[in-house]
Amino acid sequence: MEILVCVKQVPDTAEVKIDPVKHTVIRAGVPNIFNPFDQNALEAALQLKDNQGAKVTLLSMGPPQATEVLREGLAMGADDAYLLTDRKVGGSDTLATGYCLAQAVKKVAEMKGIAQFDIVLCGKQAIDGDTAQVGPQIACELGIPQITYAAKLDVDGDKVTVKQQNEEGYIVTEAHFPVLLTAVKELNEPRFPTIRGTMKAKRREIPQLSAADINVDESRIGLSGSPTKVRKIFTPPQRTQGLVINEEDPQVAVDTLIEKLTAQKII
Amino acid sequence: MDFNLTDDQKMFVKLAKDFGEKRLAPTVTERDHHGIYDEEIIAEMLEMGLSGTYFPEEYGGAGADVLSYILTVEELAKYDAGVSITLSGTVSLCANPIWQFGTEEQKKKYLVPLAEGTKLGAFGLTEPNAGTDASGQQTVAVKDGDHYILNGSKIFITNAGAADIYIVFAMTDKSKGNHGITAFIVEKGWEGFTFGKKEDKLGIHTSQTMELVFQDVKVPAENLLGQEGKGFKVAMMTLDGGRIGVAAQALGIAEAALADAVEYSKQRVQFGKPLCKFQSISFKLADMKMKIEAARNLVYKAACKKQAGEPFTVDAAIAKRVASDVAMEVSVEAVQIFGGYGYSEEYPVARHMRDAKITQIYEGTNEVQLMVTAGALLQ
Numbered sequence: 001m002e003i004l005v006c007v008k009q010v011p012d013t014a015e016v017k018i019d020p021v022k023h024t025v026i027r028a029g030v031p032n033i034f035n036p037f038d039q040n041a042l043e044a045a046l047q048l049k050d051n052q053g054a055k056v057t058l059l060s061m062g063p064p065q066a067t068e069v070l071r072e073g074l075a076m077g078a079d080d081a082y083l084l085t086d087r088k089v090g091g092s093d094t095l096a097t098g099y100c101l102a103q104a105v106k107k108v109a110e111m112k113g114i115a116q117f118d119i120v121l122c123g124k125q126a127i128d129g130d131t132a133q134v135g136p137q138i139a140c141e142l143g144i145p146q147i148t149y150a151a152k153l154d155v156d157g158d159k160v161t162v163k164q165q166n167e168e169g170y171i172v173t174e175a176h177f178p179v180l181l182t183a184v185k186e187l188n189e190p191r192f193p194t195i196r197g198t199m200k201a202k203r204r205e206i207p208q209l210s211a212a213d214i215n216v217d218e219s220r221i222g223l224s225g226s227p228t229k230v231r232k233i234f235t236p237p238q239r240t241q242g243l244v245i246n247e248e249d250p251q252v253a254v255d256t257l258i259e260k261l262t263a264q265k266i267i
Numbered sequence: 268m269d270f271n272l273t274d275d276q277k278m279f280v281k282l283a284k285d286f287g288e289k290r291l292a293p294t295v296t297e298r299d300h301h302g303i304y305d306e307e308i309i310a311e312m313l314e315m316g317l318s319g320t321y322f323p324e325e326y327g328g329a330g331a332d333v334l335s336y337i338l339t340v341e342e343l344a345k346y347d348a349g350v351s352i353t354l355s356g357t358v359s360l361c362a363n364p365i366w367q368f369g370t371e372e373q374k375k376k377y378l379v380p381l382a383e384g385t386k387l388g389a390f391g392l393t394e395p396n397a398g399t400d401a402s403g404q405q406t407v408a409v410k411d412g413d414h415y416i417l418n419g420s421k422i423f424i425t426n427a428g429a430a431d432i433y434i435v436f437a438m439t440d441k442s443k444g445n446h447g448i449t450a451f452i453v454e455k456g457w458e459g460f461t462f463g464k465k466e467d468k469l470g471i472h473t474s475q476t477m478e479l480v481f482q483d484v485k486v487p488a489e490n491l492l493g494q495e496g497k498g499f500k501v502a503m504m505t506l507d508g509g510r511i512g513v514a515a516q517a518l519g520i521a522e523a524a525l526a527d528a529v530e531y532s533k534q535r536v537q538f539g540k541p542l543c544k545f546q547s548i549s550f551k552l553a554d555m556k557m558k559i560e561a562a563r564n565l566v567y568k569a570a571c572k573k574q575a576g577e578p579f580t581v582d583a584a585i586a587k588r589v590a591s592d593v594a595m596e597v598s599v600e601a602v603q604i605f606g607g608y609g610y611s612e613e614y615p616v617a618r619h620m621r622d623a624k625i626t627q628i629y630e631g632t633n634e635v636q637l638m639v640t641a642g643a644l645l646q
């Protein structure tokens with residue numbers, strides 16, 4: 001079983017601030033982390049490695065420093081890692097990114113001497129953009145089935161059974177290889193990288209792919225190849241905390257409410 | 268002199284920090300209050316390879332340096348001082364002497380699983396009548412053919428009961444005092460080796476401390492560590508390393524106490540302004556910070572000297588004494604800043620204060636550190 005996991009290095013959104021004047025994300029001094037949902041995707045792949053002997057390959061698209069998350073993934077137990085890095089792909093929106101990654105998935109399969117990956121795993125979304133579009137777009141570009149929001153997955157032979165999470169509950173869906181899955185937090189608890197794995201990962205060569213290597217149509221990539229234009233990023237105004245009046249006696253509750261509303265000159 | 272951590276060292280700190288935030292912090296209060304030694308947490312920590320950081324790869328380690336290991340002890344101690352000493356107990360006090368004094372067979376059999384984290388280790392020197400004065404050992408080992416018969420008991424043993432492998436000191440020749448002490452590697456489960464009562468401690472509640480009892484325990488002669496009669500040297504050199512671990516633990520406790528105090532001082536409003544706006548508090552915080560930074564440099568220096576293979580006995584003694592005193596002072600001040608809330612177990616600073624106290628006592632009391640330092644000074 002050959003599994004490819006797409007991983008992204010993202011700014012730690014818990015630390016991110018938005019420039020109130022320029023409406024851009026302030027990246028300076030913000031630590032970069034391994035996108036948490038991608039860690040769930042990797043953990044799922046590693047469990048299939050532990051239990052069924054799957055081979056796990058990592059792929060990331062980003063600046064050269066994105067090798068950091070690839071090394072972290074190798075330290076957790078992935079077998080191989082590839083980085084797609086090229087100034088030409090910078091500024092890509094989700095459509096262009098999905099296209100680039102799909103081309104890279106094909107290229108990596110070719111480099112590994114396999115026809116295709118049986119499973120492509122992604123996190124449901126990256127915590128910086130929160131679009132949840134790239135995974136499905138890769139599946140579309142590859143022309144393979146996709147099951148998003150996987151909260152549980154079982155692999156039996158070439159059949160994948162997924163408990164797909166949605167707002168109301170779950171849908172159990174099956175698909176045959178090849179398939180693309182996106183992972184939610186509930187799927188598992190990602191393991192920690194090991195110290196030994198970290199030391200070994202440090203010595204690993206991580207092959208880098210350029211736009212030319214993955215055979216892309218340059219009019220479909222980068223800022224110019226992206227139909228989406230970001231006009232403005234802003235922090236939504238914070239809602240003030242509501243007040244819950246929780247009295248046993250409804251009369252007391254009503255009196256309290258009237259008193260508050262009167263004091264605020266609302267009534 | 269380079270005061271910057273390497274990328275590797277930063278990565279190990281991050282590993283320990285992630286583990287601390289995700290696995291230790293959520294339950295530490297409950298585990299502390301109920302005295303829970305959590306085997307699952309320890310197993311997970313060991314699986315990460317935190318016990319093998321600086322041992323060579325051929326012995327199951329990661330081949331990194333001593334400072335990397337010390338940094339992880341410090342980082343864990345910020346979240347849970349009990350778990351940090353569990354780590355230091357298995358690495359500094361058990362795996363390290365096997366690495367330093369063990370035969371190739373002993374290293375293969377015992378160091379590899381300790382470094383890989385499949386087994387936990389402990390160290391038994393202290394007895395009811397032999398604390399700082401190790402020559403008062405009453406545990407005896409009598410040679411009988413191809414093995415020794417071990418009798419006696421050890422108290423206050425960190426990781427006792429939980430550990431699989433124990434470094435145990437016993438008198439093989441009582442007439443020779445310190446020169447009659449021999450070190451042995453003893454396995455849990457051997458006939459006659461049992462555990463006494465679990466200690467009810469002031470702090471480090473999340474670590475396990477028990478008594479070791481030996482009743483006619485047959486120890487194969489090949490489990491003698493080092494040479495017969497040279498156990499005192501094994502103990503002292505092992506404790507030198509252990510002191511850096513305790514110093515790192517103390518440093519972590521102090522840093523956690525300061526961080527809590529800083530946060531609280533920004534939130535708590537009295538007389539219309541946050542506590543940190545009062546100079547009496549901000550200077551206190553600054554003073555705590557200064558002490559911590561001074562201690563940090565001593566701790567890291569001792570670790571670097573151990574790594575370099577230089578003599579580090581005095582550096583370890585100084586680091587341990589200073590860092591543990593700093594942990595005590597800083598945690599007491601943190602409680603003071605929290606005021607009444609600081610005295611409540613609902614806030615973490617009370618735990619830091621209780622945890623800090625032991626760092627002035629174990630791995631040689633701070634008075635022993637003065638003896639070591641004075642001895643070297645006046646040689």
